[in-house]
Amino acid sequence: MSAWVLPDHIADVLPSEARHIEELRRALLDTARSYGYELVMPPLLEHLESLLTGTGEALDLLTFKLVDQLSGRTMGLRADTTPQVARIDAHLLNRQGVTRLCYCGPVLHTRPDSPHATREPLQFGAEIYGHAGPEADLEALQLALDCLKAAGVSGISVDLADARILRTLLDGLQLAPARLQAIHQALAVKAGSDLQALVADLPSPTRELLLALPGLYGDIGVLDEASRVFAGQPTLLAALDQLRWLASQLGEVNLTFDLADMRGYAYYTGARFSIYVPGTSDALVRGGRYDEVGAVFGRNRPAAGFSLDVRELVSVVAPRALRAAIRAPWGVDPALRAAVEALRAQGETVVGVLPGHESEVDEFHCDRQLVSSAGQWVVKSL
Secondary structure, eight states, X not given: OOTTOOOTTOOOOOHHHHHHHHHHHHHHHHHHHHTTOEEOOOOSEEEHHHHHTTTOHHHHHHOEEEEOTTTOOEEEEOSOXXXXXXXXXXXXXXXXXXXXXXXXXXXXXXXXXXXXXXXXOEEEEEEEESOOSHHHHHHHHHHHHHHHHHTTOOSOEEEEEEHHHHHHHHTTOOXXXXXXXXXXXXXXXXXXXXXXXXXXXXXXXXXHHHHHGGGOEESTHHHHHHHHHTTTOHHHHHHHHHHHHHHHTSOSOEEEEETTOOOSOTTOOSEEEEEEOTTOSSOSEEEEEOTTTTGGGTOOOOEEEEEEEHHHHHTTSOOOOOOEEEEEEOOOOHHHHHHXXXXXXXXXXXXXXXXXXXXXXXXXXXXXXXXXXXTEEEEEEO
């Protein structure tokens, strides 16, 4: 095998795409900062139990594992950054009030999420800790929408759900993990016949309520239908009320509801949202409430947030124009060097043309040139 061949679903990022990714990363982080979110940079490698405790089997299967040559302990390469940020909030910052944190860095997956997906997403996310009310859920969703707007995404559709619905229905039932996973999968793909076989021996009314979930999908009228189905179930009705409130605060956004949706990581505990855009087969953004994510670190703080893959985001937005630049001749003239240095200090990109390479195309759009005129180096349009 050639030395330059990379593993499956791992790829180099070349200049045009890398520039676009970096510009989007900066736009996302600037948007989060405008809301008061502070940047953190967790390590790529941690002890496995710190990465996986309480996160569910799905994240375990996605995590690369290796042995630390210093300690002999099993380590993991992070597949999701949220548990790390929960650890930072719980132990390193240990603040009593609200804490807003954001991050942007690579994660590694043992398998791709889809046939054309990378196993090295660049995950951007934002988390708000310390507030149990729905205001934090709304802030996380509004920030996610504003981040997509800052990236130039259009055609946004938001799908709302609530993890408490299925959790409440299954609470107290002694189900094997494989069966529970099969129920989740049947609900996700709306496989009514499979679901019926999986819950046939469950007690009524749990069985009837579970069988009703796949049909509770659509516009806001779904919540009225669900209120009738869940009559007499206060926890479920409270979840529906919160979804109504969130929907009422979003303004002119295309909204749908899927009360059977449990896709994504297992740590969600309340209202959830998925954001879809044209050109993607799955959600571009997933987020919601995950109050229990920090429990293993000794602080069971309320938490809400979201994450997205910046590399996937690049694929659904229009390519950005090349950055305007100034072409400068190569030379050792002190005045020329001073002129170039001054332009770069002003934030300009100045591309030095090496001898014999005057006609080459580069990654920048050189719309001006630095020329000598009357003994001075001046910028002129090309």
